[in-house]
Amino acid sequence: MKKKRVDVISLGCSKNLVDSELLIRQFQAGGYLVEHDPSQPGGEVVVINTCGFIGDAKEESIETILDFAEAKKQGKIRKLFVMGCLSERYRQQLSVEIPEVDRFYGKFDWKSLISEMGMPYRADLKNERSLTTPGHYAYLKISEGCNRNCSYCAIPLITGKHTSRSMESILKEATLLASKGVKELQVIAQDLSYYGLDLYKDKKLPELVQMLSEIEGIEWIRLHYAYPAGFPMELLDVMASNPKVCSYLDLALQHISDNMLKIMRRNVSKEDCINLIKRMREVVPGMHLRTTMITGHPGETEEDFRELKDFVAEMKFERLGVFPYSHEEDTYAYKNYVDDIPEEVKQERAEEIMELQSGISLAHNEAKVGRVMKVLVDRKEGEYWVGRSEFDSPEVDPEVLIDSSEDLNIGSFYNIHITGAGEYDLIGEVR
Structure with missing residues (x-):
């Protein structure tokens, strides 16, 4: 056990990773040596930044906490802190069930952890991070939370309403990242499509992306997690005309049958989704779309699944992932639907889609040979x-x-x- 060393373990998505990087910078400013996701933790203090999105992620987080709780009982570490989404969602239960943890923090009060360690929070470093990614790319989080009401999703329960960061703050952080050698920005949010509506009463993502591209040193800008309903169409013109903006978009569709889109409370129709995809590919030729689908949501019939499968075959997405439905406490689906599709059916449907997608992916890749x-x-x-x-x-x-x-x-x-x-x-x- 090394004194003045903190081991930070990050679980879950890239948005969590940004929070870990902000925390690490504060620790370093306080004179601590920090290791991120070390293969052999050896510090006197361990901080676990958890994920609480779906069942598998929650299970991984809990197992990680229990492993380090055991290490603490054996005297291998002195302090154990837990923060992040799982802790935000289940803080009281976890405090009772895992008393070895010195304190649980949520997703937004982790700054108090700095005080717990006897250090002042450095507000002058609020836009500074210690990158855990290779130094040439970084994630840039432009908002927190989500205003959507999708049936299956626990994110609004954890993160609250959508809150955009100011463009001034984002540009300041991006400029600092570029000055340290970052060439590629991964622009992330729970919902990029909504950016700016709360602060500026207008969709500001196209303007923000254009301004980010003007920062000296930034060569690529990549966009993650857009929502099809209310998509800011002006963004496509920026992507088509600006060589620094990658012809790539992560657009979460989740399903395609009108029956399921209604049950899932997506506020879009099949026709809306198809028209949007066609427009994207017309305005930005060669655009690569990444999307995700959910199989086995309550109410999904064999006919709905066949429609989803036919859609994937027709659209030939360049990138696609599939999640079997997870029945999450306190979501709309949890309160109003019966989780009546067997787990093996959810998994079989997911595997069927991914098998189809593997052939599509191969065809896309083979088309690049010679380029x-x-x-x-x-x-x-x-x-x-x-x-x-x-x-x-x-x-x-x-x-x-x-x-x-x-x-x-x-x-x-x-x-x-x-x-x-x-x-x-x-x-x-x-x-």
């Missing part, structure tokens, strides 16, 4: 340098494996000739 693509190198792994094109987000999307006998610079862009393709990765060489 020369701009690729950002993230790391060296085995015999390959590993990078991403503008169509690939870190962690979740395909990568480009670069065969090069010469050393490449991590964090630099290269023109890569694509020579091979698999279901999820491309192979190429420096042109």
Whole structure:
């Protein structure tokens, strides 16, 4: 156990990761050595930033807390703190069930953890983070919370109503990141489509993205988690005309049958979704769309599932993920629907969609063979340098494996000739 060392464990999404990075910067300012997700935790203090979104994520968070609670009982660590979404949602229950944790904090009161450690919170560092990503890209969170009322989703219960950050604050943070070598911004929020409505009474995402692109040093801007209802169409013109804005969008659709969209309280129709996708592909040729689907939501019939499967086959999304439905406490679905679809059916449907998608993904990748693509190198792994094109987000999307006998610079862009393709990765060489 090393004194003045804190181990920070981040679970869940990239929005959680940003909170961990803000916390780490405060610890460092207080003179602590901080390790993020160490393979062998060895500090006197451990902070676990939890996820509480769906069943699997909650289970992972609880197991992690229990592991470190046991380590504390054995004297391997001195203090154990828990923060984040799971703690926000179940703080009282967790405090009773896992007393080894010194204190539970929620998603928004983690600054009090700094005081618990005997340090003042440094307000002058509020826009500063210690990046846990490679230094050439960073996540940029532009809002918290969500105003939607989707039946299955616990996020509004955890994060509250949508709250946009001011453009001034976001641009200041992005400029600081760029000054430290960040070249790619992953712009994230629970709902990008809503950005600005609360602060400015207007959808400001197109304007914000344009202003971010004008920051010196920023070369790529990638957008995550847009909502189809109320999508700011002006954004497409910015994407089409601005080479710094990646032709990539994470658009959460969740289902497509009108029956399910109504049950899920999505406030869009099948026709709305199809028209939006067609418009996106018309205005931004070559755009890569990432989306997610849910299988096994209460009320999903075999006919609904076939409609979803046919839709995936027809739309040929470049990127797609599937989640079996999770019956989350206190959501609209939990209060109003019976979770009557067996878990094995939910899983089988999800696997069926993913099997279909694997063939679609392979076809998209094979179409890139012979092209020369701009690729950002993230790391060296085995015999390959590993990078991403503008169509690939870190962690979740395909990568480009670069065969090069010469050393490449991590964090630099290269023109890569694509020579091979698999279901999820491309192979190429420096042109």
